[in-house]
Amino acid sequence: MRWEELDQQPCSLSRTLAVVGDRWTLLVLRDCFLGVRRFDEFEKRLGVTRHVLADRLKKLVEYGVLAKVPYQQRPLREEYRLTERGLELHSVMLALVSWGDRHMADERGAPIRHIHKGCGQVMRPVTVCSECGEPVAARDVQIEVGDGWQDATGELIPPRLARQAGNQDR
Template identity: 70%
Template sequence: MRWEELDQQPCSVARTLSVIGDRWTLMVLRDCFLGVRRFEEFERRLGITRHVLTDRLKKLVQHGVLVKKPYQDKPRREEYRLTEKGLELHPVVMAIVHWGDKHMADERGAPLLHVHKGCGHAMSPVTVCSHCGDPITARDISVQPSPKWLADESAGASATRGHLTKRNKSYTKPCRANPVQ
């Protein structure tokens, strides 16, 4: 399957990755969350090639994750800022940082501290259940197809067909399988 077909899939992971699931895109977003806004600063900090940076910024703008706004005229210069939609990727970035702090740090530990302005303490992100507020791990969650999708499926939905190869016939249903462990 080609990468551009990913967003066709009935899976929120696949669809999200069609926007941010790229080698460089998440590094660009990391810098956005650290306040970087300008082309050359992204380039300097990341060591990304200008060609690829141009492409990734353009895609993020197309998807509404960043907006390009002028910060001066004569000569016209533009910078890139996170939109609300972009800011909502913060949990993704925080989860990635936290895993890296725990599993990829050297003897010096985490390079950066995250301070919660509300309570004033260095914090790490904890994922909790939106219903009961308890912390969750992979083993606490079971997955089931949404009723709406099941209804559509039994009604013979075919909207998501058409991109299937001979080998691959499983994409008309939401991606599911047996639970973890």
């Protein structure tokens, strides 16, 4: 599988990584959630080259994660704002931050606390079932081949799915 072909794979994770799967893009998204909106602010905070930053922002706009919104008419100046599609990545970002807080923080602990506005408490993200509301961990999920699966690319069904489907040959 080639990096530039990820968006064509029969896998939602591969397709998602084609949009947000490199470190600069994730850091741009982090800064978006922290309120950064303007190119120069991203450049200053991230220390990334203008070319790389422009490329990542362009891709996020193309995929509808960010929108360019004018904040000044003469001369025209635009800033980058999270779209609804972009805001839906918040839970993903929180999950990555939470993992980092648990496994990568030093003895001082987490560098940023996330406070739930509803109760005022420091929170950590928890994945719950959309149907019953129960917390869900990796061992609580059964996977099945869905209608969107395509085998035309030659990608093999993962062994766990093949066993469940009774298709041991794949």
